[in-house]
Amino acid sequence: MLVNMVVAAPPVIGVLALQGDVQEHLVSLAQCDVTARPVRRAEELDELDGIVIPGGESTTISKLLDNFELLEPLRAKIKAGFPAYGSCAGMILLANDVLDGRDDQHQLGGLDITVRRNAFGRQVDSFETDLDLAGENVHAVFIRAPWVEAVSGEVEVLATVPITAEAGDAAGRIVAVRQGNVLATAFHPELTGDERVHRLFVDMVRGSTGSEEK
Numbered sequence: 001m002l003v004n005m006v007v008a009a010p011p012v013i014g015v016l017a018l019q020g021d022v023q024e025h026l027v028s029l030a031q032c033d034v035t036a037r038p039v040r041r042a043e044e045l046d047e048l049d050g051i052v053i054p055g056g057e058s059t060t061i062s063k064l065l066d067n068f069e070l071l072e073p074l075r076a077k078i079k080a081g082f083p084a085y086g087s088c089a090g091m092i093l094l095a096n097d098v099l100d101g102r103d104d105q106h107q108l109g110g111l112d113i114t115v116r117r118n119a120f121g122r123q124v125d126s127f128e129t130d131l132d133l134a135g136e137n138v139h140a141v142f143i144r145a146p147w148v149e150a151v152s153g154e155v156e157v158l159a160t161v162p163i164t165a166e167a168g169d170a171a172g173r174i175v176a177v178r179q180g181n182v183l184a185t186a187f188h189p190e191l192t193g194d195e196r197v198h199r200l201f202v203d204m205v206r207g208s209t210g211s212e213e214k
């Protein structure tokens with residue numbers, strides 16, 4: 001008797017490899033039973049089920065997206081529902097609106113949020129805190145991070161900075177969001193060896209129509 005068995009191939013997730021902490025995201029994804037690969041060319045996008053936009057410098061990445069002719073194709077794919085996850089600079093690039101950005105900074109868009117670049121201020125360029133991310137306790141590392149200043153009704157808030165005396169202006173600020181197939185964190189789970197945020201993204205990729213069609 002012939003048994004018709006369909007074995008699902010692991011999803012293929014790209015990491016935008018123009019600048020930033022690409023390697024750390026590749027390592028985190030590799031822990032999540034997916035095929036992870038660096039991506040630099042528009043043709044490579046069609047082989048993917050989802051993409052990670054790493055932390056780094058959003059103005060530099062945005063300029064390189066333009067130079068590598070990736071800006072328009074990636075923007076169009078994300079608009080059509082392609083799963084994307086951005087950490088820090090990646091969150092800035094996925095936001096529809098940026099405060100304190102540069103005039104020539106391009107947005108990929110996808111998240112109906114307003115982010116403020118370098119929001120945590122010069123005196124606290126980097127800080128770490130434990131926070132609640134959708135019911136899980138996560139140790140979050142912020143490095144010259146943005147925060148989310150406004151969200152539309154479509155956006156799910158996944159995490160805020162705990163309200164403590166040391167948090168100052170950052171207390172209660174939104175630092176992780178999801179809208180449809182787009183996920184973003186102002187912090188860097190790729191730096192703490194905790195792959196739960198990447199797993200959340202992989203689950204989004206597995207659940208998206210795009211990966212079923214592939």
Ligand SMILES: NC(=O)CC[C@H](N)C(=O)O
Nearest residue numbers: 055056057058088089144
């Ligand atoms: N760690 C980061 O990704 C920093 C983001 C950076 N400050 C920017 O504006 O792009």
